[in-house]
Amino acid sequence: MDERKIFRGKFLTLGLTAIIAISVLFISMYEVSASLNIESINFIGSNADLKINVTIKNTDTNSVTFNLTLKDTSNDDGDKEVIYSEQRTIDGNRTQSYTFGKYSGDTLNSYWENFRCEKHTIQAKITIAGSSPYPKTEDIDLSADTFSLTFSPDIETGKISPTTRIYVTVKGTDGKGINYAKVIITDGDTKKERTTDSNGRTDFKISDLFSSASTGTYTLKISKNEVVRGYYYCNYEKEFQVKKKxxxxxxxxxxxxxxxxxxxxxxxxxxxxxxxxxxxxxxxxxxxxxxxxxxxxxxxxxxxxxxxx
Incomplete structure (x- = not known):
């Protein structure tokens, strides 16, 4: 027998073996990713201190490392839709629940607008080696208490000019002033911030805040994204008009x-x-x-x- 033919036959067999091994490896990876599923998204609490509970099931016998991403797809700012994204590991043949919040459990991103009291759409997605099974989505209506606000002059009915000083008082349901509430004034992409004092008061003039203050539409947002004397409060947001006096x-x-x-x-x-x-x-x-x-x-x-x- 020609030794060259024997060598060639062995090489072909070896090559075939390598190809088969790679194929088996690929199939195994695909089966692992298919074994992981999001069973449910549940919400704990009904006020602005919402916690998100995600339950994931692994039907494979081996543990699986995956990336879990949570989005609030109702956010107007697409860059801030992602409220959590981290790598996790789940054991084989296990159903695991993960709890996320701003103050407990795994911490969500600080910019999450959980105090924006309206319907939020929460999406959970798992990713393994670049493969993403279908995400799961649930809606939740967030609610909380409402600030007691006083403006002088009234930003809705008063005549506001660039040099008008606007006085803002923020109080809680107990009638007491709320300290360190954020008062954010926005002109286009430019934001300026004030903070209330111990009496819940602050003031501002458009001409002091913005170097090129002009007439037009401004946005006022008031928030206190933490518990205050046992209460949580919805963000307040309102547009107001500034006109030349x-x-x-x-x-x-x-x-x-x-x-x-x-x-x-x-x-x-x-x-x-x-x-x-x-x-x-x-x-x-x-x-x-x-x-x-x-x-x-x-x-x-x-x-x-x-x-x-």
């Missing part, structure tokens, strides 16, 4: 005579172009102002209505 501070004389010069004085944060003066009456007048002080005369007797915009 524009008032008529004086008209002199108050009862002018025909052809007598009248002095109109404006109260504004600062002068800005395009202020329109309307004088309605027997003989209307319309003016574009160039200063905070304007002079005019009326040559016809009657009652007049003066407005600026």
């Amino acid at each position: 524009l008032n008529i501070s004086g008209i002199s004389p108050a009862n002018p005579k025909v052809n007598e010069r009248v002095t109109l004085t404006l109260d504004t944060d600062d002068y800005y172009a395009g202020i329109w003066l309307t004088i309605e009456g027997p003989k209307p007048q319309y003016h574009t102002l160039t200063d905070k002080t304007f002079y005019f005369t009326l040559d016809t007797i009657g009652t007049y209505k003066i407005s600026v915009s």
